[in-house]
Amino acid sequence: MPEGRQIQHHGEAIVLRTWPFHEADLLVSLFTRDQGKVKGVARHALKSRRRFGGALEPATQVRAHYTERPKQDLVRLDQFEILWSPLTAPIETLRLAALQLVTEVLEEAMPDQAHDDNIYRLAVTVLTCLRSESVYLPTLYFCLWMNRLMGWMPELGHCAACGLDLRNQAVYWSPTADGVTCSDDRRPGSRALTAASVAESHRIFRTPLADLLTEPWPPTRSADLRAFAIATLERHLERRLRSATALSI
Numbered sequence: 001m002p003e004g005r006q007i008q009h010h011g012e013a014i015v016l017r018t019w020p021f022h023e024a025d026l027l028v029s030l031f032t033r034d035q036g037k038v039k040g041v042a043r044h045a046l047k048s049r050r051r052f053g054g055a056l057e058p059a060t061q062v063r064a065h066y067t068e069r070p071k072q073d074l075v076r077l078d079q080f081e082i083l084w085s086p087l088t089a090p091i092e093t094l095r096l097a098a099l100q101l102v103t104e105v106l107e108e109a110m111p112d113q114a115h116d117d118n119i120y121r122l123a124v125t126v127l128t129c130l131r132s133e134s135v136y137l138p139t140l141y142f143c144l145w146m147n148r149l150m151g152w153m154p155e156l157g158h159c160a161a162c163g164l165d166l167r168n169q170a171v172y173w174s175p176t177a178d179g180v181t182c183s184d185d186r187r188p189g190s191r192a193l194t195a196a197s198v199a200e201s202h203r204i205f206r207t208p209l210a211d212l213l214t215e216p217w218p219p220t221r222s223a224d225l226r227a228f229a230i231a232t233l234e235r236h237l238e239r240r241l242r243s244a245t246a247l248s249i
Helices: 093-109 117-129 136-149 195-206 223-237 242-246
Strands: 007-021 025-032 036-042 061-068 075-084 171-173 191-193
Touching: 007 036, 007 075, 007 093, 007 117, 025 061, 025 093, 025 117, 061 117, 075 117, 093 117, 093 136, 093 223, 093 242, 117 136, 136 195, 136 223, 171 223, 191 223, 195 223
Parallel strands: 036 075
Antiparallel strands: 007 025, 007 061, 025 036, 061 075, 171 191
């Protein structure tokens, strides 16, 4: 930013998290479509709802108006307009945990001011598809695609130790190591991923979420694949995801 010059921004964003800041302000973390993750101050947000209303609810998609200021790490948040709100559907325990999973992963995975339109569109697609009766598939879809887009998704078709072709058979993965292995080379503490779940992962990468949602996805369907996708995220983030625990994944 040119020295001494303020720059105004207007664009789409997802609210990730808010914290109390000073007496009546809120510190807000946003994942913007154009600039990636930014943090800013919503002045007097705890006292006045005129400029922000319910737009500061985490997981809300907004059109954000904010200003970069010289020599300031935090932007000034001027106004939000709601494009989509999670409050349009009932907030039950499972749906709340799924919404929190999306925002928690984005908050932890995305570097500041590193925009990625594919990840932004993925997040919006998943958030707007989450319903209390349909949580497990969107959660799985988001985690698998985040791993792929971040470059963390391992090759599931070959053993990382011996190179054996593992197509159409179970594979073994470890929460502490890269890649998957055959049964003979499985590492201590490894867990199995069935051939059916491996095939399901390939199908998820080829099929729009809206089409997959026409099928029943109870908690038991591809539960091992969800556990694998979450563990892969956690290993690369180097932390446990609180929201995943709430989803019993």
